[in-house]
Amino acid sequence: MRKWFLPAILFLSANTAYAQESPLTVDKIMRDPKWMGTSPDNIFWGTDNQTIYFNWNPDKNLSDSLYRIQLQHTSPVKTAATERGLINARNNGVYNNARTMLVYSYYGDIYLYDIKTGRETRITNTAAAETAPVFIQHDEAVAFRQGKDMYSWNRSSGSISQLTNFTAGAKPPVAKDEQDKGNDQEKYLKAQQLALLQIIRDKKAKADAAKAWNSQYQPKALRSLYLDDKELQSVQVSPDGRYITYRLFAAPKDARNTIVPDYVTSTGFTTDIPGREKVGAPKGSFSSYVYDRVADTVLAVSTALLPGIKDQPDYVKDYTKKDSAKVREVIVNGPYWSDNGTHAIVDIRSLDNKDRWIAALDPATGTLKTVNRQRDEAWIAGPGIGWSFGGSNIGWIDENTCWYQSEASGYSHLYISNVVNGQQQQLTSGQYEVQDAQLSADKKNFFITTNEVHPGEKQYYKLNIATHKQERITTMQGANEVFISPDEKWIAFRYSYSNKPWELYIQPNTPGSKPQQVTTLAQSEEFKKYNWRDPQVITFTASDNQSVYARLYTPDQQKNNGAAVIFVHGAGYLQNAHRWWSQYFREYMFHNLLTDLGYTVMDVDYRGSAGYGRNWRTGIYRFMGGKDLDDEVDAAKYLVSKAGVDPKRIGIYGGSYGGFMTLMAMFTKPGTFASGAALRSVTDWAHYNHGYTSNILNEPYTDSIAYLRSSPIYHAQGLQGRLLMCHGMVDTNVHFEDIVRLSQRLIELGKDNWELAVFPVEDHGFTTPSSWTDEYKRILKLFNETLLK
Numbered sequence: 001m002r003k004w005f006l007p008a009i010l011f012l013s014a015n016t017a018y019a020q021e022s023p024l025t026v027d028k029i030m031r032d033p034k035w036m037g038t039s040p041d042n043i044f045w046g047t048d049n050q051t052i053y054f055n056w057n058p059d060k061n062l063s064d065s066l067y068r069i070q071l072q073h074t075s076p077v078k079t080a081a082t083e084r085g086l087i088n089a090r091n092n093g094v095y096n097n098a099r100t101m102l103v104y105s106y107y108g109d110i111y112l113y114d115i116k117t118g119r120e121t122r123i124t125n126t127a128a129a130e131t132a133p134v135f136i137q138h139d140e141a142v143a144f145r146q147g148k149d150m151y152s153w154n155r156s157s158g159s160i161s162q163l164t165n166f167t168a169g170a171k172p173p174v175a176k177d178e179q180d181k182g183n184d185q186e187k188y189l190k191a192q193q194l195a196l197l198q199i200i201r202d203k204k205a206k207a208d209a210a211k212a213w214n215s216q217y218q219p220k221a222l223r224s225l226y227l228d229d230k231e232l233q234s235v236q237v238s239p240d241g242r243y244i245t246y247r248l249f250a251a252p253k254d255a256r257n258t259i260v261p262d263y264v265t266s267t268g269f270t271t272d273i274p275g276r277e278k279v280g281a282p283k284g285s286f287s288s289y290v291y292d293r294v295a296d297t298v299l300a301v302s303t304a305l306l307p308g309i310k311d312q313p314d315y316v317k318d319y320t321k322k323d324s325a326k327v328r329e330v331i332v333n334g335p336y337w338s339d340n341g342t343h344a345i346v347d348i349r350s351l352d353n354k355d356r357w358i359a360a361l362d363p364a365t366g367t368l369k370t371v372n373r374q375r376d377e378a379w380i381a382g383p384g385i386g387w388s389f390g391g392s393n394i395g396w397i398d399e400n401t402c403w404y405q406s407e408a409s410g411y412s413h414l415y416i417s418n419v420v421n422g423q424q425q426q427l428t429s430g431q432y433e434v435q436d437a438q439l440s441a442d443k444k445n446f447f448i449t450t451n452e453v454h455p456g457e458k459q460y461y462k463l464n465i466a467t468h469k470q471e472r473i474t475t476m477q478g479a480n481e482v483f484i485s486p487d488e489k490w491i492a493f494r495y496s497y498s499n500k501p502w503e504l505y506i507q508p509n510t511p512g513s514k515p516q517q518v519t520t521l522a523q524s525e526e527f528k529k530y531n532w533r534d535p536q537v538i539t540f541t542a543s544d545n546q547s548v549y550a551r552l553y554t555p556d557q558q559k560n561n562g563a564a565v566i567f568v569h570g571a572g573y574l575q576n577a578h579r580w581w582s583q584y585f586r587e588y589m590f591h592n593l594l595t596d597l598g599y600t601v602m603d604v605d606y607r608g609s610a611g612y613g614r615n616w617r618t619g620i621y622r623f624m625g626g627k628d629l630d631d632e633v634d635a636a637k638y639l640v641s642k643a644g645v646d647p648k649r650i651g652i653y654g655g656s657y658g659g660f661m662t663l664m665a666m667f668t669k670p671g672t673f674a675s676g677a678a679l680r681s682v683t684d685w686a687h688y689n690h691g692y693t694s695n696i697l698n699e700p701y702t703d704s705i706a707y708l709r710s711s712p713i714y715h716a717q718g719l720q721g722r723l724l725m726c727h728g729m730v731d732t733n734v735h736f737e738d739i740v741r742l743s744q745r746l747i748e749l750g751k752d753n754w755e756l757a758v759f760p761v762e763d764h765g766f767t768t769p770s771s772w773t774d775e776y777k778r779i780l781k782l783f784n785e786t787l788l789k
Contacts, residue, residue: 024530024596026780029589030772034060036585037524039502040067043494044091047102047115049487053079053087054504058521071490071506074518096135097339099441099486103133103142110144110153123153124160136241143237148227150237150244163293164244166232167224223296230287234333239341243363244291245301247332252282260732264760275732279686279693280700283351288332290363299366303330303348306357307370313354314377315622315703328352333390335361342399343419345371349388353379353695358394358404360419371417372424374406378618379695381573382412383435383610388691393437397465403427405434407614414446414463427468433613440488447484447509455549455611456537456578460491462511471511479580484509496522496581498551499532533592535603537577540638548631549577549612553591553601554643561598563787564645566635566673567591568654568661569603572624572696573617577605590776599783600643606631606661621696622706624685625664632665633672648674649787653779655679656734656764659725663712663742666723675722675786677779680734680764683742684711688734716745723754724782726775728762 028035040054041064050071055064058076066084067076079087086106090113093104102113108129112121123142124130133144136152143152148166153159180187193200230248237244258275265271288301303309310325329351335344346368348357355375359368374380384405386392394404403416413434414427428434432452439446446463448470453459458479461470474480478497485491491509496502501522507515535551542548555561567587569576582588591601605611607619607627619627632652639645652665652673659681666676685693686700686707697706708714727739736758743756757778759771766772 024589024593026590026593026776027773029593030586030776031769033585035524036527037501037522039496039522039581040494040504040519041502043481043483043492043504045483045485045492046087047090047113047486049485049489052483052492052504052506052518053091054492056519069504069506069518074506074516076519094134095486096139098139101135101139103135103144105129105131105133105144110142112142112155134237136237136239138239141241143241145235148232148235150235152237152241162222163237163241164235164291165222165224166235166246167226169226170228171224171226223291223298225289225291225298233286236335238344238363239337239339242292242294244293245288245335245363246291247286247288250285250287252284255282255284258735258737260730260735262730273730273732275735276689279688279690279697280702281690283329283690285329286331288346290361290366292364295364301332301346301361301366301368303327303332303368306330306348306359306368307373308355308375309350311355311375313352313698315698315706318703318705328355331388333392334394335363336394336396336402338396338399338402340399343396343402345394345402345419347386347390347392347394347404349380351388352698353388356380356385358402358417369419371402371419371422372404372406372415374408376407376614376618378621381695382407382614382617383433384412384437395439397439397443403439405437410615411613414448416465427463427465428470431613433611436482438484447482447488449480449482451611454537454579455605456575456580458580460493462509473507473509473511473513474515476515477579479578492518497534498537498579498581499534501581501585530592532589533595535591537579540635540642542631542634544627544630546607548634549605550635551577551603552643553595553599553603555595555598555600559596559598560600560644561788562644562646563598563649563783564600564602564636564639564643564651565591565594565783565787566632566639566650566652567601567603568606568632568652568658569609570654570656570658572608572620572628572657572692573610575605575609575611576603577609578611586772586776590779593780594783597784599787600639600645602635602639604631604635622698622703622710624696624710625661625668625712626709629661629664629669632661633669636672649789651675651677651783651787653677653679655681657682659734660712663723663725664715666721667712667715667718670718670720673721675724675782677724677726677782679726679775680728680731681712681725681739681742682734683738684713686711687738687741713742713745716742716751717749719746719749719751719753721753722782722786724757724778725754726757726759726778728759728764728766728771730760730762731764733764 038057040056042055044053051068053068056067057064066079068079069076089104089106093102095102100115104111110123110130110133128146130144130146133142136143141152141154143150150163152161152163230250233247233249235246257277260273260275262271262273290299304327309327330348332346332348334346337344344361346359346361357370358372359370384393396402400420401416401418405412406415411433417424432450434448434450436449437446448463449458449460460474460480460482461472463470476495481494483492489509492506494502495505503522504518505515507513535553538552539547539549576582594601636650640647650673652662654662659678662676662678663681665673682688685697700707727736729736746754762771
């Protein structure tokens with residue numbers, strides 16, 4: 001990976017010409033974001049390869065509207081309200097392999113659209129809702145869902161056939177023959193009658209003959225697929241229509257969810273919002289099946305023989321009691337069929353987050369053959385790899401060769417594997433990430449987005465599969481979010497830079513082509529009156545000799561007050577030291593305000609952040625507030641040694657994971673930070689959700705060490721400096737309960753250098769400008785009072 005260093009002397013001389021026409025205030029920057037301008041979003045192409053649709057709000061209405069442009073007429077036009085439903089329905093439809101037809105669900109009915117002729121055929125017209133249509137049998141039929149079951153429509157005959165008969169409850173016992181019913185006495189008497197009396201024998205012979213006739217000539221009943229008390233998931237049909245695959249989820253019977261009270265309601269009464277589970281809650285189990293419609297059989301997909309299925313994670317070595325080796329619970333995603341249905345692969349994840357198997361599924365036997373195993377003693381994730389319930393980039397290049405992404409090299413890259421001979425090949429390599437990948441229609445190329453140029457950029461390339469040659473198509477420094485036309489001749493993309501919000505561009509999908517800007521209202525006239533800073537993206541060396549990327553805002557030399565603020569982004573796995581418009585746009589504006597006041601501001605992509613590969617992503621495993629917090633401490637040392645900052649006048653703040661980090665900084669790094677503002681903070685990881693937390697810390701009752709050292713509530717006695725905590729009372733993500741428990745802990749410890757501000761109507765992400773304004777006035781006041789002494 002290329003390292004980007006700037007001489008220290010630049011930090012004192014950069015941004016010296018900011019003659020601001022419109023001074024920033026908290027009241028101004030925390031208004032409804034519409035004051036800034038409006039950026040396009042949710043971009044997609046029409047089926048004609050000429051029309052581009054996007055959500056936009058140039059008129060500052062309450063919500064966005066759907067707009068469109070055409071390649072030859074690029075002035076945006078608002079679509080009529082009556083058109084939007086059909087446009088969005090077609091956008092969510094499914095093309096056939098040749099991309100000549102499209103099937104989609106519109107207001108609960110299924111439609112077939114011929115791209116070339118524009119002819120539309122309504123397949124269903126029912127009161128029930130039909131969804132999820134796909135082409136099968138070489139486009140001769142369309143399969144779709146109605147309720148739990150799948151049906152197919154034949155293009156030639158127009159007939160509709162039911163493919164499945166999912167039935168709630170358990171399979172009833174097999175009905176006994178009349179002769180076999182009853183107790184032992186009754187059976188004896190029936191046998192005696194049959195042996196003694198001819199008329200009884202004649203009646204039985206007639207009944208048996210009628211039964212045989214009916215079974216031979218009456219239509220065969222569709223097999224009932226019994227669900228017991230389980231939830232039906234992921235119903236799919238093979239390309240030839242023969243196999244139906246599905247997954248059943250057995251919910252835990254003793255799991256308990258949280259409740260979030262909502263105090264400010266229209267009724268005047270407090271209401272309870274049903275919440276999520278807490279980490280370590282009983283998980284339930286998954287099982288997958290194949291229904292063979294021709295053989296009329298149902299087979300369970302067996303995962304018990306997957307390589308390493310009994311492997312224990314390394315962390316159990318820290319505990320004297322070890323579980324005996326047992327088959328671990330998994331979830332099977334897919335299958336993903338080759339175009340002609342020759343082969344199918346599934347993406348299997350262990351529920352302990354340590355393993356991913358890509359395996360070939362034999363639908364006739366329900367057996368699996370491992371194509372690729374990915375093992376991570378931390379947790380499986382990364383760009384294009386997805387999570388437990390799928391979301392990965394995966395598919396087929398030809399009938400025998402599948403493709404997927406893996407972090408086997410330490411960075412997420414593209415791989416292909418032949419499911420017949422087992423040969424594997426890595427298509428991309430290097431110290432960068434493939435962040436998105438799409439296979440071309442002719443299956444000769446990939447269109448990929450990577451951060452190869454710089455970790456803080458997103459550029460788009462065409463990758464030739466045969467030669468591995470990459471051709472760069474986007475050229476502007478920053479980030480390019482690309483959307484390819486159905487015929488792959490054009491791209492529409494959102495582009496932004498550090499101090500320039502997102503705008504829409506179009507260009508031919510070829511190297512060297514020139515981009516054309518389509519929208520121009522991402523910045524209002526009022527917004528443009530201020531000369532927004534282009535923060536430097538720098539690196540510094542951490543205490544363990546790793547290079548850490550950060551954004552640096554430096555004040556004019558004559559205004560430099562020697563104080564600094566470090567911002568900690570949220571989500572953990574997120575990137576903010578980059579060269580595109582930040583999702584933290586309010587914080588970006590606040591950092592400009594702070595810099596105007598003479599503060600130096602730093603925003604660090606600490607350990608656990610996105611964009612830097614597997615080792616950086618998992619650097620927080622079993623110790624959040626460890627290496628990630630060390631990076632923030634090393635950032636403070638850097639500011640002192642390179643930017644002339646007073647070591648006694650450094651503050652820290654952030655929200656969500658950033659709020660957690662702020663608490664850990666104030667509790668466990670005495671003397672480093674004079675003050676901190678912790679917003680919507682996790683205070684005890686044992687009270688956060690399962691999906692996120694169990695990846696990083698395992699479970700509280702299996703890895704108590706990780707929770708003890710990672711949860712701020714255990715370290716509150718170390719509080720030094722002044723602490724501000726802010727939390728929404730209707731937070732359904734990090735519950736208000738979290739901050740209440742910590743407050744009680746601080747009270748019991750006799751701490752008096754903290755305060756709590758509550759926001760009665762706010763969820764995790766604030767939505768009310770008055771709340772944003774109040775919160776950031778408090779933050780500014782904290783820093784001014786503690787750092788400008």
